[in-house]
Amino acid sequence: MEIRQLEYFVAVADELSFSRGAARVHVVQSAVSTAVSKLERELGVTLFDRSKLRITLTAAGITFLAEARATLDAARRARESVTGFHGRLSGTVEIGILQSSGAIDVPAVLGRFHRAHPLVSVRLRQSTAGSAGHLAAVADGSLELALVTLPDKRPRGVTMQVLLDEPLVFLCRPDHRLADREQIAITDLAAETFIRFTTGWGIRTLADRAFADADLEPVSPYEVGDLATTAGLVRHGLGTTLIPASEAARFSDLRAVSLESPLLWQVLLATPPPDRMSAAARAMADALRRTFENVAG
Template sequence: MELRQLEYFVAVAEERSFSRGAERAHVVQSAVSTAIAKLERELDMQLLDRAGHRITLTPAGAAFLAEARSTLAAARRARNSVAPYREQLGGSVDLGILMSSGPLDLPAALGRFHTRYPLVAIRLHQGVTGTAAHLAAVVDGSLDLALVAATTASRQVTLRPVARDPMVLLCRPDHRLGARSQIHVADLAEETVVRFAAGWGIRLETDDAFAAAGIAPDAPYEVADYDTAAGLVRNGLGISLMPATPAGHYTDLRAVPISPTITWTLSLATTAQLPISPAAVAMADTLLEACPPS
């Protein structure tokens, strides 16, 4: 059994697709299919059910996935453990990122890190399932660090704030609330809301704000990116709540402040269970240095 086989299996299992798994692993699909078939023969056990339109895990495959993730995380820690003994910092960092980093200029921070530590391989993981999935990945070791929209997490995770962004109402200029200088959350009781996917930190903040105001607006549209949300708003299908920084990109729409203030907080998540690698420490320091003033 080889680590590469485990990497390919985890990629296919998480993507639920051989083609997407191969793309994620940066190899041709035939190499992934061959490696996983060999792995199943070695184990004498079927791990993936290939019968349907989407790849699914067998019960044995689900059990094996957890151990495969753990093994890959342990291998990564072993590789990174020798980094302090090199003349220049090396190793790799698996960093989970969100669809938006708010006021944090993430590409600039990554560029500075690469200039300082050119031998460190940075692997970015941007998932549509957002904060909840990233926090779980930090706990199971498949991510070294993750940028998440959260202020609380389990005791297995350490959170450090990186940036904060007030939420705003995004609507058309001709919307009944578009001319207001500020709106109250309760004003949205009769509105149709374009909301974000379950697991996103922004979804939790929005749901909590609605609950606190005692309202339950109609929310038939659930999306996983800001552009789609803005497009639905632009075409008169509803309003949306999002952080002020991404909302400011849609200059043809109105971004109206909200009362009481709802704050979207970007935090850096690391494991609280095990020491992180020197490369991950350096990456964390670089991201925290890049924090814009509060």
């Protein structure tokens, strides 16, 4: 059994796809498929159920995945034990990012990090399940750190630090009935066609709680997973929504109205305990903290 085989297996298990797993480790798909098949022969078990359109882990695969991650973590720590002898930080960091990080320019943070640590490879991952997906990945070890927003549940073994908060605002067309108001109450949205974000998004969680507390259930025919499409729907008169104030500023042709009782949207940094983080991941976490401190200050 080789470390390379374990890396390929974990990549495929995380992506539930041989093609996406191969892209993640920058190897052709045939090489990954061959390595995983060889691993299954060596172990004498089937790790993936390939009988359906989308592969899934078998019971043996689920059990083996936890041990494979632990072995890869041990190998990483062994490599890092000698990094001080060549004096430059190296390795790979996988970070989960959001559709919106508020006032933070994440590409700018990554650019500065790359210039400071050119030997570190950074991989970005977005989750269709929003913050909930990132938190699950940090908890199971497939991500070392992630930016998340207002999680309903905080998995055990995951450390959370609030980096930034800002209010949600009501986003509408300039000719909307509420556009000229300085502030509105949640109850003013009772008659609205409301555009919701995907389940798992922090914005969705905040909005749903506010509506439930006000005993409202607005009509919501649209559920959207990106901010640009949401703004487009608002622009064409198909609904209104709640959105972070910094994001609303991007859509200057639309009107942003404050809420009388502010709903604070938070960006948090999720990490495992320090002893489970690589030196490169700890450096990235520090870079994110410094950047958010500068914005907040």
